[in-house]
Amino acid sequence: MRDRFDAVVVGAGVIGLTTALRLQQAGSRVAVVTAEPPGETTSSVAAAVWYPTRTRFEPRVLEWATRTHDEFTRQAADGVPGVVMRPTRMLLRGPNHDIPWWASALPDLRVLRGDEVRAPFSGGWAFTVPTVEMSHYLPWIQHTFSMAGGTLIHRRIDALEQAGVWAPVVVNASGLATRTLCGDTEVRPARGQLVLVANPGLRTSVRDEDNADGTTYIHPRSTDVVLGGTFEIDEWDITPSPATAAAILRRCTDLLPELAGAPVLGHQVGLRPFRDSGVRLEADPRPPGRIRRLVHNYGHGGAGVTLAWGCADAVTTLVHQPR
């Protein structure tokens, strides 16, 4: 069994699948081991808009975000299922309208003119970013991986070292489960709740993250609109809260009155793999058991989609680096 694969990726969310595809494209025979099918992961719940939510500046994070932006932009131009470029307005309430640290990743970010902003907002930015519909995109990555000879193994492991039975190289892309799989208790849930409504004809994403009543965003997709949201650290409950849903609907309708009366299509909750010190992407100096090289790629919090392809490239480089 071990000789059949060069590398095994633990996790079939957006981080695991993009990493598996990149390793495969670099010439490795790759398997993905996952407890849940891709369509039942946290990644499948993501609003999946390119935006480095609650992510601190670090040069390598900007590099990952830029590479991911560029890859999605290429994929949108190629017609990859679920990937579109979406005009966006970020509305600001405070006095500081300085362009954000990640602006250099985008070709068109600009500060809004005074005549484009109304009270209670004091300014904002306009930009275009990739938006990904995960119900189309995750199956596309999985299909692309499988058609090129990749193997998906449905198995829940109890410890990372168990992955060493499949391949000498292991990539840990298990998200929040890394808490138990390798004891990193710095990874914590950041609960996110969303409301999905029918799209009354919206085309532009709008964000109001300074809202004192709660972060607020409106992301149109092909047939629905994603309304958010929450970012509740250390909250594990994945049952949608009716009170939270009502508050999200109220904030979003205040922001865009066109949403009033839009039929509610569903409610979603996901637990983001949040880590105070940011993403862990590195080779483990002491791989357990039979593993020869272990590379970690987890802790992407609210920005897993935004960083996925850049991180996949970085992992691929680490896997192939001579020791």
Ligand SMILES: Cc1cc2nc3c(=O)[nH]c(=O)nc-3n(C[C@H](O)[C@H](O)[C@H](O)COP(=O)(O)OP(=O)(O)OC[C@H]3O[C@@H](n4cnc5c(N)ncnc54)[C@H](O)[C@@H]3O)c2cc1C
């Ligand atoms: C409401 C919400 C909105 C979001 N919106 C955005 C957004 O707009 N933009 C953005 O960039 N990000 C967004 N995110 C964040 C994004 O969803 C996450 O950062 C991303 O999904 C993390 O991906 P992952 O692959 O690391 O984890 P996951 O998707 O959780 O995948 C983990 C994988 O590990 C596997 N696994 C776990 N335990 C085991 C085990 N014991 N054995 C085998 N396999 C195991 C799981 O089965 C799964 O396949 C949002 C998240 C939420 C909840």
